[in-house]
Amino acid sequence: MDDIRALLEDSGECTEERAIAKAKGIVDGSKKVVLNIAVTGESGAGKSSLVNAIRGLTSKPERKNADATAAATAAANPEWAETGSTETTMEVNMYPHPTMPNVRFWDLPGIGSTQFPEKTYLKNVKFERYDFFILVSCNRFTETDLKIANNIKKQKKNFYFVRSKVDNDVRNDSENEGRKEEEVLHNIRKKCEGNLSKLGGPPVFLITSRDLTKFDFPALVETLKRDLPSEKRNALEQSLPVFSMQSLDDKYSAFKALVWAMSGASGVIGATPLPGLSFAVDTAMVLSFLTGVYHSFGLDDKALEKLSERVDKKILDEVKESELMQGIAKSMLTSSMLTKLGVASSVEVMSCVIPVVGNFAAAGVSFVTTRGVMQQGLDDLYQVAKKVLEMANLQ
Incomplete structure (x- = not known):
């Protein structure tokens, strides 16, 4: 029930159905x-x-x-x-x-x-x-x-x-x-x-x-x-280049607000008792989200190259060696992220065996796990981008 409570608190809605519907509406709307x-x-x-x-x-x-x-x-x-x-x-x-x-x-x-x-x-x-x-x-x-x-x-x-x-x-x-x-x-x-x-x-x-x-x-x-x-x-906000620490912080806030909505939308799939479906969808969703953050924070090769005159190239090479950075560049998630999503998917399938209540529980598990993985990835990329800006003296 803690998982469902977290979903309701983040959405501001009083029922799980309304919370998931609101989340799905925000995600669908952002795509249009x-x-x-x-x-x-x-x-x-x-x-x-x-x-x-x-x-x-x-x-x-x-x-x-x-x-x-x-x-x-x-x-x-x-x-x-x-x-x-x-x-x-x-x-x-x-x-x-x-x-x-x-x-x-x-x-x-x-x-x-x-x-x-x-x-x-x-x-x-x-x-x-x-x-x-x-x-x-x-x-x-x-x-x-x-x-x-x-x-x-x-x-x-x-x-x-x-x-x-x-x-x-x-x-x-x-x-x-x-x-x-x-x-x-x-x-x-x-x-x-x-x-x-x-x-x-x-x-x-x-x-x-x-x-x-x-x-x-x-x-x-x-x-x-x-x-x-x-x-x-x-x-x-998401499309503009990072030109100061304030612009980075504003981007971070915008993406943070999107985390709960994307995670809530994954609850729809989490409540569907099909083995492997939730894991596949959540993995794709998390990767898509973090790839967007990666580019928006200016951490791709092209963006970092533009900072080469401001930042020591050796330091930029170290930044690129981050497991998460390398994974996103190759369209992959880190092993720890995949493990968390995989465990959650297994729990969701077992929960769905119990009629009605089990479906609600599965949606809650999917939401909390996906939200946690997304937020951790967002935080990690933010810290990398912050470090790069500090080195470039872009305050």
Whole structure:
């Protein structure tokens, strides 16, 4: 009965049937959530670079061959949004998140071109499909930016103004004018806010796609999460790259909230007296969950490689040697996890021999065991990710 009590406490429901139904509803609902993020602005503003950076696909092309390097990168990686100093976005392009395809980034062409004239721009880019817009501008706020913002506002959709490439401004003003970073950023923000005053003064976010840990990217993320409904907020949370200890903690909390729901959903299978079924389903569920955590925490090879300049490579190799890390990379669970799930499956089968009451007990056993394995795996991956961030000085 302790197992069933734990299920009821986690769900906040008064009966096991309602608790399992609630858990199943949350899990099924999370699979159907689709988040569509539109990124728009003038040519050369840095739209594609932002799309790549948010999706964790960063690159450092040589300046003198930036266009050629970006084109070569795009050809080698079809997920890459092509970047360059000239207009590279000539049509609406959708780029799914590499590990969460239900989160989609739409790189929109600039307004006013032959294919996308101002009067029909929003209709042509299928305005209604996007959850919100990120309007990207660099160097100066233009009449085109204002037109895009006005069109979005008229349709009562949320938009967020991003002033990109501020690292260039900081560097140039520091070298040529001797200004401090704080002064440069203050002047840029003040000018942008003045230009946006006609639109009611929406917040301005100063960022650089080269390094999302700097400037206003964390504030942008918090604003987006605040404005989204809970189910889409969780999708955004899980898809974003880890850029600080706070972002890691937020991800951990989001996944922790999902543990009980996935474990509760496994109770439906636990109450089914078919030998081996519960073990197979629970194993697949736990592996899928921990694989998602693994990628979201930035512990896959590609993500760790990006930290190689901040963290000693030998230490990263040690991190990869973790039994759990190696197991997930090979789509396997650790032996201790498999043992726990196997024992629980045997108990469930025996419990189901007893009519009605036995089925309830089996569901409780399945819930508690699956929850314990998931939570332990989540905690272990969190500690690994925390260690990596500390070594990289990303506080």
